[in-house]
Amino acid sequence: MDAATIRQLVEQISIPDDGTISRTIYQDEAIKAVLFGFSAGQELSEHTATAPAILHFVQGEARVTLGPEVIDAKPNTWVYMPARLPHSIQTRTPVIMLLLLLKGAR
Secondary structure: OOOOOOOOOHHHEEEEEEEOEEEEEEOOOOOOOEEEEEEOOOOEEEOOOOEEEEEEEOOOOOEEEEEEEEEOOOOOEEEOOOOOOOEEEEEEEOOEEEEEEOOOOO
């Protein structure tokens, strides 16, 4: 396996004026890393994932619903979600978030 390095995540994506953008920055058979840019006031409606996932909030603030729990995410908030956990995101400010889908850990 070759090493992959990204030194500054915030330089890898531009937050849109209105909406959400995503960019896959790494993928192999075990993991998929997707960088998201959300403008303020965006919502990712409740959904589930078939694999466990990690959310790392790089920049901004958001309200994150994880099943029955609600948390306030700020820069450097780190969240582990087991597979099939209903979750949603509502941004309060512009947000950059790294999603790691752990495809090899069902």
